Amino acid sequence: MATGRTERPAHRGRGIPEATVARLPLYLRALSALSERGVPTVSSEELAAAAGVNSAKLRKDLSYLGSYGTRGVGYDVEYLVYQISRELGLTQDWPVAIIGIGNLGHALANYGGFASRGFRVAALLDADRAVAGQRIAGMVVRHMDDLEQIVRDDHVSIGVITTPAPAAQGVCDRLVAAGITSILNFAPTVLSVPEGVDVRKVDLSIELQILAFHEQRKSTSDGAAPNLPPAAPGAAASRAGDVGGDLPEVMPA
């Protein structure tokens, strides 16, 4: 969505659909597991099951990468691991900086899943001078003042923001100014960035709210009557007067 290349005819040649890109890591993980078990080849049906998608989708996804795979046999596991890794850019090193060493930043610094697949935690930073200087996961936490220098010297290419929400935009701006063009944001805020910078968001609270929505649906449709009379259309207008009233408690009655 942030990647608005002007001239993209379709997805012929080098254009892989965004939805496909988002699934490649899933396939890669399943393939890695097969590889470790020494499985030499896998069919689209088996791999799809392992990745939790349907097989037609998997085949179409893989077809964007090229015509790997052998009809009547399946896909060579090792070869496909390599092709997907290369496509995702995992054959190179991606130094990552984590900014904001609170509970979450601390956990991420220690998180094993980070280290695998070319992602290397190159630096930990915090704005609090009491935190900077501490050793975490074998690294010394640096102070925010050194951000620009660290990005430059360590060739940091991805910034992970785990600060409190109010600080996130400021940190983001500094990262962008320092040349970072890929940001993973854990702070519950919308970050605004210039064209060409990719931001991905991980938001716990949003995920829970989506779950709650579906959960509510389940319980209201199973037996209990939907807890709202459709509230005559036009109610918004007739009610627009009582601004400032504590509607949340009043309306539902």
Add this chain to the structure above:
Amino acid sequence: MATGRTERPAHRGRGIPEATVARLPLYLRALSALSERGVPTVSSEELAAAAGVNSAKLRKDLSYLGSYGTRGVGYDVEYLVYQISRELGLTQDWPVAIIGIGNLGHALANYGGFASRGFRVAALLDADRAVAGQRIAGMVVRHMDDLEQIVRDDHVSIGVITTPAPAAQGVCDRLVAAGITSILNFAPTVLSVPEGVDVRKVDLSIELQILAFHEQRKSTSDGAAPNLPPAAPGAAASRAGDVGGDLPEVMPA
């Protein structure tokens, strides 16, 4: 996707598109900020900017909830906060259990964002008896043995899995057996669940890989030549023999 109601004509009446549901929490957050600043009304243009979406999309999203909003004026902030909250099911209490108190589970237990909006951490569980019994975030960690009883007694409705990957499916199965139908999974595994159970996945490693993909694109299209000669079609077949070779290092040459 998991919600496969047989008869859903379109989105008239009570059917809100999934994409819209995913954005409602965003709007809600923006609205809450406005509410705290005492702003009484907001236009679709302003709210859209605050939520980082375009205004037509926002209006269409809100129109699924009903015809709140007043032409020529905008939306009443408080009223809309309430309507979205109700639609998402946030007017009720959602007790959450966190299973797996490692780095991440520990961080989540202390995470403030959890507590807001009706989500309440009702229990922390771990399979390790050395962890069970510890006090974290003011709660005593319970042992996995008590899972079923805790779910029942505390009316837990959402399970958060923060165990290592190999343990996740087993925990998931026990949660489902105990009656949980909403799961937030942080373990890097595909969980298989019966129909009717919703699973949402938060996967750090996948997000990083997607960023890496785009980052790679940026650098290869800026100047440097694409680092692969298209590798004659049919190569997969001719190469299918050398299984077991360390292709990853060999192929790129």
Add this chain to the structure above:
DNA sequence: CCAGCTTTGTGCACACGTTCACAAAAGCCT
């Protein structure tokens, strides 16, 4: 009470994503 301005709600067209279903390719067995 009317004219003009603002802003919502939505019909429509288009883009993107998913799934079906099948021809083409490859291996295998007799």
Add this chain to the structure above:
DNA sequence: AGGCTTTTGTGAACGTGTGCACAAAGCTGG
């Protein structure tokens, strides 16, 4: 060598999501 089986790769139909553009609705000022 030829037919049978398996499985890929993809054309085509369908469904979902996005964005434009505008009519309808409401407010305000004269």
